[in-house]
Amino acid sequence: MRTKEVRLALICYGGVSLAVYMHGIVKEIWKLLQASQAAHASEAVAELTDTAAVYAALLEEVAPNLRLRVLSDIIAGASAGGINGIFLAHAITTGADMEPLRDLWLNNADIETLLDPEARPATALTKLWATPIAWAAGRRRDETVDTLVEPAAREEVRAKLSRFIRSRWFEPPFGGEVFTGLLLEAFLAMEKGKRGPRLIPDEQPLDLFVTVTDLAGHPEQLSLNSPPRVMETEHRLVISFSGYGDQARPLGDIPGLLFAARATSSFPGAFPPFQVKELDRVLAAAGIKWPGRDAFLQRVFPRRKAAGLTAEDASLIDGSVLANAPFRPAIGALRNRPAHREVDRRFVYIDPKPGRRSVSLGSRDGQPGFFTTILKALSDLPREQPIRDNLEAIEGMSRRIREMRRIVVGMQPEVDAAIERELGGTFFIDRPTPQRLANWRSKAQSAAAREAGFAYSAYGHQKLSGILDELANALLLGAGEDVRPNMERVRTILWLWARDRRLDHIADSRSGATAEAVDFFRRYDVGFRIRRLRLLARRLVEMAEAPEADLSAIDTARAAVYDSLAPFLELRRPDALSERLTEVRLDTSEAVALALERAAEVFDLRELDAAADERLSEAFHAFQDKADRRQLLHAYLGFPFYDLATLPLLQGEGLDEFDPVKVDRIAPDDAATIRGGGAEATLKGIQFNSFGAFFSRTYRENDYLWGRLHGAERLIDILVSTLPQKLALPPDRVLAFKRRAFRAILAAERPHLTSIGELLDSLEREIG
DSSP: EEEEEEEEEEEEEOOOGGGHHHHHHHHHHHHHHHHHHHHHHHHHHHGGHHHHHHHHHHHHHHTTTTEEEEEEEEEETTTTHHHHHHHHHHHHHOOOOOOHHHHHHHHHSSHHBBGGGGGGGGSSSTTTTGHHHHHHHHTSOOOHHHSSHHHHHHHHHHHHHHHHHHOSSSSSSSHHHHHHHHHHHHHHHHHHOOOOOOOOOOOOEEEEEEEEEEEEEEEEEEEOOSSSSEEEEEEEEEEEEEEEEETOEEEEEEEHHHHHHHHHTOBTTBOOOOHHHHHHHHHHHTTTOTTTHHHHHHHHHHTTTTTTOOOOOOEEEEEGGGGGSHHHHHHHOOOOOOSSEEEEEEEEEEEEETTTOOOOEEEEEEEEEEHHHHHHHIIIIIHHSSSSSHHHHHHHHHHHHHHHHHHHHHHHHHHHHHHHHHHHTTTTTTTTOHHHHHHHHHHHHHHHHHHHTTTHHHHHHHHHHHHHHHHHHHHHHHOOOOOHHHHHHHHHHHHHHHHHHTTTOEEEEETTEEEEHHHHHHOOHHHHHHHHHHHHHHHHHHTSSTTTTTTTHHHHHHHHHHHHHHHHHTTTTTTHHHHHHOOOTTSSHHHHHHHHHHHHHHHHHHHHHHHHHHHHHHHTTSSSSSHHHHHHHHHTHHHHHHHHHHHHHHTTTOOSOOOOEEEEEEEEGOSSSOOOOOHHHHOOOTHHHTTGGGGOOHHHHHHHHHHHHHHHHHHHHHHHHHHHHGOOOOOHHHHHHHHHHHHHHHHHTTTTOOOOHHHHHHHHHHOO
């Protein structure tokens, strides 16, 4: 059976009160991951309910020919999308329950709840003169909204809008501590809910990125030619978390996640800027300790202390102000993603209101007015820029992946012939042992260097440059120094160190590489080992697709490859050298040389190579067919030939997934099976400059329900698009699954959505 992983990298936009709509979408993603986990484990499928059962049925329908596993291992969000991304990531890595979040969103995402107690109008007569303003704003509502909302909700909206208008002016009306307390309540409700399995494999990392805007900014040092150092103020801030599906390596503690959720959603003007002191007070009131507080703040604000600033003084506002579509950190996280089988990588971005501004003041005679111009310059334009640059970056990476795969496939006959020339007469070629593998690897690498001729010098210098850059970064992180301002200094010292050891002369006319270069690569070239094992993993994927594939032997070899790959990937963790370099100051050539020796001791690549040879030699013997064994052996030993040709193409990217990246969107405009017209025809939260859902539970129920419906439709579309052409489902079968999912959603939500009975009845008829 052919297997494939569908990996979702989620990008969650901001949307103010459309956070409720996005929660419905994120909940569907959680349901899909639950279904995939149950189907992969071949257990508990019968216990699935709601749309999870529908997704499991879809996976089962294609299972006789293709076994799909769906996981989400990269999540990036801003503002409302940041909150939803954090909740989803927490559920994925801990097995926490997302069901309780429904009631918390519907009950608490309300003007009455969010208003700061001190901002509320004191009496019914407070700012009574402002009431006509509220009524005027209410009358400007699009008439189609009234047709989509229960008539009783109109008075609720008008009343709450009146109280909102008459609340405190010239200060944020919403309470910061109130909001932080509600977010904490949500996390605690998840913890108290029904605990399920973790939704990501133990060995698979999940990276979470949340954008935040540092209001005052923090100083960043830049290296120039003249003057050598300048300072600039940086306002962009990305709070990152990385965890696995096991308790030993968690994503993060609840206070840290709560910090990120509150900071990223501090909408300017609505909420006060967030400070850590606010979180301290909320945690103290709840009796919750935060033992990792200081370490977390040091990680989030690494340069404030050096600049004489404190983390407690940092004021943070909404992440969408400068980065509403945080693709960049998600793209950066693609490096070093373990791939156990064929991967279909998808970047899925959730845009709740495509084409609509977050805040709009309108225009006069087609010309923007005074306040409109200022608003767009200060906020609207930065947050709403198109994502074309990000999509072009993804397409460029995918294009290089496709080209690299074509090169590898085209070179295979020549590489196999080169290995046969070098080792074909070896009597024990079909009986590899760890010692033989080590000797054969050395011969193959020498042969590749000799046959490359002048090209080897360029290849070797590119490797040397890349390794020295990686070492400079690793040494600085290990020594606890800031990377950006010190990188050039350490890089310069490393190059002087390399020239002292004659590493600027890499090629040798007789052996291909000089003895000094060979020794350096054996001690420090972690990337070469990783790329070689990734190629071997890719070859196993290709072998598994053959009609008569020995799947048992392939599984054995796959386990050996990834057991061997894991320790090399660990060496690329930011803290890999911390224990050995904490007291080292990288300010002299002697100190850097000492740090390099310690790094070589930590890497211990000779020992890791020996352990890999031990595992792989046993794995090769698992293949009874000598042709299969030799095919895999040729891929392993022939890697230096492939690396010579493809390394210039990689441009420093980690391509363990070896497949082009595709981009999908989930938005109201893309889901028209039930009702067309996009956000205007379905959502209420777009009203009042995207604050609409805060004014009515009816609005929130409406948007949450449409979020689930739209999410289910688009996820089914994405799943179906991963199928090869020969396994494609006919359109009527796809439509049947969508209708089944829609009905499951309505049945599951009807008991909880008490304000939109007419909409539920209408949807029942529209779905058919």
